[in-house]
Amino acid sequence: MSVSVRDVAKKAGVSVGTVSNVINNPDKVAQATVLKVQAAIKGLGFIRNDAARQLRAGKSRSIGLVVLAVQNPFFAEVARGAEEAATDHGLTVLFANSDENEDRERHLLVLFEEQRVAGLLVSPIASDLSEITKISDRGTPVVLVDRESKDKSFSSVSVDNVAGGFMAANHLVEIGKKKTMFAGGPMSIKQIADRLKGAKRATQGTGVTLEVVETKNLTVPEGRALAEEILSRPKKLWPDGIFAANDLLAFGIMQVLVVAPNVSIPEDIALVGYDDISYSSNALISLTSVRQPSLTIGAKAVELLLRADQNINEPVGRQVVFQPELVVRDSTLPKRIELIPLDHY
Amino acid sequence: MSVSVRDVAKKAGVSVGTVSNVINNPDKVAQATVLKVQAAIKGLGFIRNDAARQLRAGKSRSIGLVVLAVQNPFFAEVARGAEEAATDHGLTVLFANSDENEDRERHLLVLFEEQRVAGLLVSPIASDLSEITKISDRGTPVVLVDRESKDKSFSSVSVDNVAGGFMAANHLVEIGKKKTMFAGGPMSIKQIADRLKGAKRATQGTGVTLEVVETKNLTVPEGRALAEEILSRPKKLWPDGIFAANDLLAFGIMQVLVVAPNVSIPEDIALVGYDDISYSSNALISLTSVRQPSLTIGAKAVELLLRADQNINEPVGRQVVFQPELVVRDSTLPKRIELIPLDHY
DNA sequence: CTGTTAGCGCGTTCAC
DNA sequence: GTGAACGCGCTAACAG
Numbered sequence: 001m002s003v004s005v006r007d008v009a010k011k012a013g014v015s016v017g018t019v020s021n022v023i024n025n026p027d028k029v030a031q032a033t034v035l036k037v038q039a040a041i042k043g044l045g046f047i048r049n050d051a052a053r054q055l056r057a058g059k060s061r062s063i064g065l066v067v068l069a070v071q072n073p074f075f076a077e078v079a080r081g082a083e084e085a086a087t088d089h090g091l092t093v094l095f096a097n098s099d100e101n102e103d104r105e106r107h108l109l110v111l112f113e114e115q116r117v118a119g120l121l122v123s124p125i126a127s128d129l130s131e132i133t134k135i136s137d138r139g140t141p142v143v144l145v146d147r148e149s150k151d152k153s154f155s156s157v158s159v160d161n162v163a164g165g166f167m168a169a170n171h172l173v174e175i176g177k178k179k180t181m182f183a184g185g186p187m188s189i190k191q192i193a194d195r196l197k198g199a200k201r202a203t204q205g206t207g208v209t210l211e212v213v214e215t216k217n218l219t220v221p222e223g224r225a226l227a228e229e230i231l232s233r234p235k236k237l238w239p240d241g242i243f244a245a246n247d248l249l250a251f252g253i254m255q256v257l258v259v260a261p262n263v264s265i266p267e268d269i270a271l272v273g274y275d276d277i278s279y280s281s282n283a284l285i286s287l288t289s290v291r292q293p294s295l296t297i298g299a300k301a302v303e304l305l306l307r308a309d310q311n312i313n314e315p316v317g318r319q320v321v322f323q324p325e326l327v328v329r330d331s332t333l334p335k336r337i338e339l340i341p342l343d344h345y
Numbered sequence: 346m347s348v349s350v351r352d353v354a355k356k357a358g359v360s361v362g363t364v365s366n367v368i369n370n371p372d373k374v375a376q377a378t379v380l381k382v383q384a385a386i387k388g389l390g391f392i393r394n395d396a397a398r399q400l401r402a403g404k405s406r407s408i409g410l411v412v413l414a415v416q417n418p419f420f421a422e423v424a425r426g427a428e429e430a431a432t433d434h435g436l437t438v439l440f441a442n443s444d445e446n447e448d449r450e451r452h453l454l455v456l457f458e459e460q461r462v463a464g465l466l467v468s469p470i471a472s473d474l475s476e477i478t479k480i481s482d483r484g485t486p487v488v489l490v491d492r493e494s495k496d497k498s499f500s501s502v503s504v505d506n507v508a509g510g511f512m513a514a515n516h517l518v519e520i521g522k523k524k525t526m527f528a529g530g531p532m533s534i535k536q537i538a539d540r541l542k543g544a545k546r547a548t549q550g551t552g553v554t555l556e557v558v559e560t561k562n563l564t565v566p567e568g569r570a571l572a573e574e575i576l577s578r579p580k581k582l583w584p585d586g587i588f589a590a591n592d593l594l595a596f597g598i599m600q601v602l603v604v605a606p607n608v609s610i611p612e613d614i615a616l617v618g619y620d621d622i623s624y625s626s627n628a629l630i631s632l633t634s635v636r637q638p639s640l641t642i643g644a645k646a647v648e649l650l651l652r653a654d655q656n657i658n659e660p661v662g663r664q665v666v667f668q669p670e671l672v673v674r675d676s677t678l679p680k681r682i683e684l685i686p687l688d689h690y
Numbered sequence: 691c692t693g694t695t696a697g698c699g700c701g702t703t704c705a706c
Numbered sequence: 707g708t709g710a711a712c713g714c715g716c717t718a719a720c721a722g
Binding site for chain 2: 219
Binding site for chain 4: 691692693694695696697698699700701702703704705706
């Protein structure tokens with residue numbers, strides 16, 4: 001089979017203990033011996049067996065990340081952030097996709113627990129956290145991502161969607177819009193409902209109206225259908241500012257409005273999206289959007305994980321809630337300093 | 346620490362061997378004993394230690410996938426395909442991101458090799474495959490993804506970019522276009538150069554001209570700039586069909602053409618993209634594009650991996666080259682049966 | 691059918 | 707600064 005420390009020891013003419021020390025505590029070994037052993041390692045192509053190492057250590061140096069969908073740009077960035085933070089601590093992040101499937105999620109959690117990962121970052125599907133509670137009780141630190149833990153039994157990192165909704169709608173108010181619209185749905189998704197709540201708060205008592213349109217989903221075609229419905233109304237019933245609950249929806253709306261002969265963005269209708277996915281800055285009319293600090297979320301989650309690890313006796317988790325940020329672009333404010341477009345793909 | 350088979354054995358009043366058999370060979374154990382042991386496992390919250398299991402087995406049940414960028418929709422789908430195929434064989438896929446960074450790639454490969462993964466799927470950055478050759482020589486099966494192995498020493502799964510380029514350009518010829526344009530770059534990327542080669546082959550000898558514009562990159566802004574350059578020409582110098590080397594570039598072109606007052610798509614200018622990313626079907630004018638069978642690529646890669654595993658003595662790898670597929674939409678053919686839009690995000 | 695036991699490859703004692 | 711021996715948790719082989 002593959003070469004082991006014993007083979008290396010034999011070739012270098014030393015004992016296995018010395019080989020181990022060369023790898024893990026080079027300071028404790030004479031320089032000449034170190035070189036001899038390293039040469040043997042290279043020559044034999046020795047790769048240490050992590051299973052054996054873990055078995056001895058009792059823990060691995062990887063952390064598991066279970067997300068709903070890797071293709072979602074938000075989670076992709078969270079993963080990136082987590083990866084960077086983990087690397088700083090000598091850890092590696094292993095991704096897995098739950099695909100919004102509870103069985104898959106369960107399976108992956110077991111898998112990671114069997115691997116005795118140093119910690120688990122989870123954006124859970126189910127509202128029922130009992131499985132995850134058990135894992136945590138058994139000693140694997142868990143941090144919830146993009147979701148708060150009601151009973152504070154876990155640490156969590158999330159974003160304030162009410163604040164994000166407020167920012168978006170408030171921006172429309174500030175640029176002088178009077179008849180605004182919130183578009184998004186389904187309202188059963190807590191994040192969406194929160195964004196609406198924020199929007200209502202921003203318009204309340206300002207004399208600005210807020211028409212609420214609940215959509216079936218948050219896709220481009222849905223946005224396009226909505227925009228067509230709006231254009232079919234008499235012009236006096238048009239909103240003058242639309243807050244779409246995510247960027248895809250906003251793109252759909254924009255596509256239709258851009259080619260309509262008698263509408264201009266943002267003069268007639270201003271448009272705000274949510275998520276700030278990379279396409280936002282690349283749209284024909286660059287889209288004002290609410291940006292979630294996804295990289296930071298990932299990094300913070302890792303940090304909480306490590307903290308939990310050191311300080312197991314901490315009775316309750318820390319709930320970190322980030323504030324989103326409004327990124328103003330042409331769809332609400334035409335005259336501005338040109339930003340350098342992001343080169344994503 | 347965590348509960349072990351010994352604890353379970355004690356609680357169930359049996360020996361560790363029996364516990365192991367209950368987990369791995371339930372048929373060999375009396376029904377009553379099985380139930381007793383399972384109850385103990387549940388009661389104690391026993392989770393088997395995979396490190397120990399692997400140490401014994403010599404191999405893990407996961408396969409490693411190293412891609413250039415998870416956020417790239419193409420790789421995201423390859424990953425999905427690999428995941429599904431792996432699941433069918435009781436394996437799990439662990440992703441990691443090389444981020445187009447050679448050091449990171451090297452690091453990840455070592456990590457996976459230390460884990461003694463059952464196999465490795467890699468879309469390598471460097472043209473130098475010597476590192477990967479070493480890994481393969483040491484016994485970990487490797488399959489190259491989206492890249493052919495020149496010397497046939499590995500198995501690989503890739504897509505025929507020449508054929509894809511041919512399809513795209515040939516489609517423009519078939520719908521009666523006479524002055525076509527290829528846009529894309531840099532040509533140092535082999536995939537792009539191949540697409541151009543195919544496009545040339547399709548136009549050659551047909552009387553249709555092919556103007557080649559090498560772009561700096563494949564982004565939306567680059568496409569927009571190109572479209573503006575075209576519009577600034579006298580109309581007689583406009584191309585009547587454009588083949589963009591990827592969808593993002595095509596979107597940029599489309600955005601500008603759509604709002605230009607004196608151009609209509611596809612009558613004046615038809616547009617073909619490449620990759621068929623999910624946004625393609627959602628564009629204002631849905632985009633004709635060349636689709637790579639990304640799911641299938643991932644699945645096939647896993648299959649080759651398993652085959653290599655069984656049949657180590659096979660001297661050379663199998664090179665599987667898939668043919669892409671042209672998906673015709675409104676940007677080249679306005680009147681067609683309406684397709685149901687994809688609901689991605 | 692069940693119990694006992696020997697390693698898998700490594701890191702970590704301790705003696706030297 | 708070095709080497710020999712033990713054990714992490716599990717599985718497989720064999721003995722009962």
